[in-house]
Amino acid sequence: MRYWLIKSEPDVFSIDHLQKAKREPWSGVRNYQARNYMRDDMKPGDLALFYHSSTVPPGVAGVAKVAGEPYPDPTQFDAKSEYHDPKSTKENPRWMLVDFDFVTKFPELVTLQQLKEDAALEGMVVLQKGTRLSITPVETKHFKHVCKLAGWKP
Numbered sequence: 001m002r003y004w005l006i007k008s009e010p011d012v013f014s015i016d017h018l019q020k021a022k023r024e025p026w027s028g029v030r031n032y033q034a035r036n037y038m039r040d041d042m043k044p045g046d047l048a049l050f051y052h053s054s055t056v057p058p059g060v061a062g063v064a065k066v067a068g069e070p071y072p073d074p075t076q077f078d079a080k081s082e083y084h085d086p087k088s089t090k091e092n093p094r095w096m097l098v099d100f101d102f103v104t105k106f107p108e109l110v111t112l113q114q115l116k117e118d119a120a121l122e123g124m125v126v127l128q129k130g131t132r133l134s135i136t137p138v139e140t141k142h143f144k145h146v147c148k149l150a151g152w153k154p
Helices: 015-021 033-040 112-118 140-150
Strands: 005-008 023-025 047-052 059-068 097-110 135-138
Touching: 005 059, 005 140, 015 023, 015 047, 015 059, 015 097, 033 135, 047 097, 047 140, 059 112, 059 140, 097 112, 097 140, 135 140
Parallel strands: 005 047
Antiparallel strands: 005 135, 023 097, 047 059, 059 097
């Protein structure tokens, strides 16, 4: 099993939205590295820290689980979608996604400031300067420590 961090702006799609939906396709990713993580590395059963970004304060709000194999993101084919990609075809799709299942919402947000101040999380990708990817890998020790900070045992 691998661990991940997935970012979303809570006013667009939050942990509460995922809890209500129970399962959601992680559509609209238009960064090749993030796409490659979903397409090549994520496996069903992998767990992801669900991170609320572009909010005050930002931080980890809960946990989601990869629910299936990657498949083409349908928004790339929809001319009305903000994520439409006219160069992508059904025969050769550029953008892939995975579905995520809701696992848990943390009682309290584990804030970015808490993450930065915790020496046990040194080296965590999301804390590295200049890292803006919406999907990043997370080491097992970092995943477990963030869950411990949240008071949740995986």
